[in-house]
Amino acid sequence: MGIFIDEAKKLFTLQTNKSTYQMKIGKLGNLLHLYYGAKIANEDLSYLLFDGESHFAPYPHGTTNRTGSLDILPQEFPSCGTGDFRSLGFDVENSDGTHIADLKFKSYEFLKGKYKLESLPTFYATSDDTVESIKITLIDEISGVEVRLYYAVFEEKDIITRAVRVKNTGKEKVTINKLQSVVLDIPQGDFELLHFHGRWAMERQKEFLSIRHGMISFGSNYGVSGNRQNPGFIIMNSKTTENHGECYGFNLVYSGNFTATAEQASLGQTRITLGLGDSSFAWVLKQNEIFEAPEAVMTFSNQGLTKVSQNFHDLIRENLYKGEYVGKSRPVLINNWEATYFDFTGKKLISLAESAKEIGADLLVMDDGWFGNRNDDNRALGDWFVNEKKLGMPLSELSMKINGLGLKFGIWIEPEMISEDSDLYRSHPEWALKFPKRKPLLGRNQLVLDLSKKEVRDYIFKLLIDIFDSVNLEYVKWDMNRPISDWYSNGLASVNQGELQHRYILGLYDLMEKLTKRYPSVLFEGCASGGARFDLGMLAFQPQIWSSDNTDPINRLNIQQGTSYLYPISTMGSHVSISPNHQNGRTTPFDTRINVAMSGTFGYELDVEKLSDTEKKLAKRATEKYKKYQNLIFEGDYYRLETLSNLTAWQIVSKNRKKSLVTIVATELVGNPPFNYIRLHGLDADATYESNGKTYKGDSLMNAGIRLAQSQGDYPSEQIYLKRLN
Template identity: 30%
Template sequence: MSSIHYHHLHSVRSSLVLSCPDDGLPAIIYWGAKLPEHTDTQALGLLHSKPAHGGTLDNHPPLSLVPEAGRGFLGAAGLEGQADRKHWAGQLQTQAISQPNPGTLICDARDPVSGLALNLTLTLDGATDVLCARGTLTNRGDSTFMLDRLGLSFPLPARADELMTFHGRWIQEFLTERKAWPKDRLVRENRRGRTSHDSFPGIIAGVPGFQETRGEVWGLHLAWSGNHQLVAEKTSLGERHIQLGEWFYPGEIALAPGDSYQTPEVIGTWSDQGLNGLSQGFHQYVRQQILAPEIGQKPRPVHLNTWEGIYFDHQPEQLKAMVREAAAVGVERFILDDGWFGKRDDDTSGLGDWFVDESKHPGGLGYLVDAVTQAGMEFGLWFEPEMVNADSDLYRAHPDWVLAVSGYDQPLGRHQYVLNLSRPEVSDYLFERLDNLLRTYDIRYIKWDMNRDLTQPGNAAGQASAHTQTLAVYALLARVRTAHPEVEIESCASGGGRVDMGILRHTQRVWTSDCIDALERQRMQRSFSYFFPPEINGSHISANPNHTTGRRHSLGFRLITALFGHMGLELDVVSMTAAEKAQTRELVDIYKRHRTLLHSGHTTRLDTADEALQAYGVVAADRSKALFAAATLALPKQMLLPPLQLSGLDSDRLYQLKLWLPPEAAGPSPAPSVLQAQRGGTFSGALLMQAGLQLPVLNPEAALLLELEARD
């Protein structure tokens, strides 16, 4: 009879307890509120021991970190594959297990029959309560092992009976859906070769009715920028687990003897303070463990990106005028978007030819870079390194450099193919072009785009290679950052098609969506914030009407929406009226005054009594100040909005409250509200959180700001 050992990982507010049998793999038996450090974990194991049940196997099949079909687990197995049509239902056995510190567990297991070896490493971060787990499978057998799946499973208690999943589309990412945990299995799968617009690799489970400010919740995310599969399953025995892993094409991962495969990181956390507690843990983990340190040290500069202002129409005099007007409204980084290279007058040609088009920019980009830097701004430049147009010198010279399957037509996407970055000559060419331009010009920022899905991602041998392509993208990004550590990189993929914590290890900002319609962005940015902090959310003020939806919104609504992210402009600032420029400058100054708070504090979304009202803010870690926004997404159900209860303040402190209400936001009212007329006031944190404050009458699709500072 095998013996079972127990390991207790603990952090500042949570605990993770695992049972570790000698003849099997570790299994999570507890994940939740912190237990005393000297908890009797054997007693916990006894309390959770599973009895046998008639009509099933004599011994309860374990729901381990990697559930095994070979041990009788009949749900979603964590390890699937075969070697010469054998070893498809193995049994891994723990060889060694250690806990080098209170938050880390390392397990080494091996299947003596197949020769497969599995390393599992789990770390519960002591400062943020965030769990990071990954596995490495090594073939120590004599035959090639064809790996079909390696996913990690996280059991959750029966009370976690409601799920929040993420879906969407281009220009409408990060939509959420809430549902009861199904009776069998929910599967979210992505085969697009990038993170995707429609299946973000994250999921949240919680007690039914969990809200922003209350309820127990668990969140899990696969930090991977390629294909993936998420499974939320309830077995016939009543157990439930969420399993996350990469999705493979047939034959994609062939482990020859001695080869290894490492899973993407699974990053998760628990909160008993609703979705706010969950996101605050994720945010601090991203800031402390994932983002480059300089992101927290350097204020996030205000951007102007030229795309929606001029598209491909690059005219030097107009660009220099944009530079002057951008500087005048407070812009700090000027990014020249698509159209500066090759023969690139539209999206049908030029990709891959990363040489300045001197018919548009005589003598190169030096004149523009100089104008930008002399105006006190940084210069940024758009690239799409992974892509090539059929109508390009690069493709004509190297048609074999694209991902494709020989003998079949490769479908085009946006008139372009995908380059096979796993070929050294391809990544070397791209690095040389990027490196040359970064050394030639004072470029401090790259907008790195990726505008199509991967289809038929075959390498030169005709083998599926979506996995190696993702790793090659990471490697090229790392190579560029190593050579040019002063250059920041934004991950854009037709908007939010590549937003995940894997890409954030190599980039410093993401373009959340190609849609910067303020109404759509209000919705998207809320659910984006469940996993990601505001400073990495590229959020720009759009032109009017909006270029992707045709909607018209007031400048104030557009400005406030962009404020709660990494703020920028995406329009022709030259054509703005003097009044619009003055209002833009006013909110740019508000952003600059508050960006340290916005990009270091605790994001706090508020529960509201009317779904037409969305409210959220950021509270300083020491609760000395806060900035909240209240936005009407539609016409409220009642004439007066319900009182808004703030959150995250110190109950015992007094706060000076100020309102900033754009003129066009004020709804039909014969006079300002008393609070508005008095320009705010001084109130206790307790009153603001427990009683709330009456908002002014607002038009639909409008917003106001609430600034709070403690009066100590």
């Protein structure tokens, strides 16, 4: 049992295997937060609440008591107009123009299994999970605004999910200006924020910031979760390491604008928030209407950052995506983008597939340039009609010839976009997002289709299924190559334009839901200028996402490591590309490109026909090795290993601790280099492991470590495979 209610003491306690979360109804009916941390006995922790005088802070509504100010007390869902001047979870404008929601406890209800949301993706429980849910309802009696807080406890996985619904039970309309899915108040602590910033071709770069007095705020206003920030982050004690110390992980099941904050208040309290982006968000809620906020997920570890990551990894792998590729091996693919860009024919693709077959690839992906008048990135988006003249044959014939070679067939699409130079735009300019009476802001010479409109989604759906049904399609790369800037829909009234950002995402999810249900055996891979929409919302429909357009293996070390804090390896698209690299011109050894790409959904992004015979042999062996290890790579526990600064190393250990794969890449070499010893993790201490004919004890590998060879050459790498003997 994971949820405990003490009605007499007005306590709600959520217990996972290794953590405890507790709330209490305060004396005035406010829902207060008491504790989130290491698992403790189920007892009343209300003695932790501050009960001294709240100097020069507003009293609670209707009282003259100088204690109990909501600017001081830890709250579960702080709202506007109540005297709390910290970052809030809820801001609502009432019909009279006031911003106040004095939320008091109304009721609670146990829910069987895992709660669900109607319009947004959420995690789900499997038959192997022990999951309980509870709904706690708060209400502002004067306005009739009702807030329903949902909590689900994944007991075995040490995960708590949260969601919020707002219902207007009053007679007058209200406008939601801010709605956060998580607010966490921690009474004290010396915390650092680990967040993941970036840009195109350098996504999810980790950065540590000290949480001090004043607010740290980050998020996205780009219409997508973004490459400049990711909605997932971690807060940690200042002395926390990969394997020791306390930390909390947070993420949002959402693909659009978001906001996160971290701040230390006047008495040393720390507040964390995460939810919908609120820079221009405004949702009008009429009588009896309900608004759903995205689901958030959080976990606690007192065993360091690695455990937070592993908790997230297990949940994402097993409880988010619902298609046929849950726990299923993935094909090794060859993508023609860096091999040909727009300059290809059907004959060239068939020739590329023949060479790819020789190195063991399973799937050929035809990238951008197969449709309409699409010979560069300036035109034809929206004209999803096969350019048979360019291919030299119908798409059905091309796919059959690819299948005849023993390879699966996949295609690239960018259905959310429209070019000004396209037949679709000339027919339906009103379908593009753009401000009235102004020239649109172009990105990559393209505009964004208004997915808030059902007729637009229906049109795209019909075009796509006509293409998908015409071939034996087994893979789709879904791209999205620009931020959204012109937030105006001619399908919405002026008072509702603040809803557009969220309605766009709802439309996207609706389209993805229909397509993935119709094509359950098709492997969808997400992409947004590389990794600009790497989030839990997209992973609910697409089990893997192209991590970055940057295929340089040395840059990929930081990109993929940063991603690993929040997302499992099985979600990361990673390919072997040519050297010198097309993004930065760096020259790297072929085996290093292979070893780095193996920590992801492995594939090739190059012209196989131009490889030397030696490289083809290496690629064939690499493909075979990857297929041998893929289950271990996808399902094992992931560890970021501590090494000298000139090395990057990581380890994957099978759940039964019988197998392990260690990868080491040297990023900088010096003369007469020092020896480097790395300590491994996750092994069976009492077992004996074998690697390359040598045997080691598990406890020796984890405590004394293993000495690496002194590296030579440019960016060398090695892999160590360990197998338990007893």
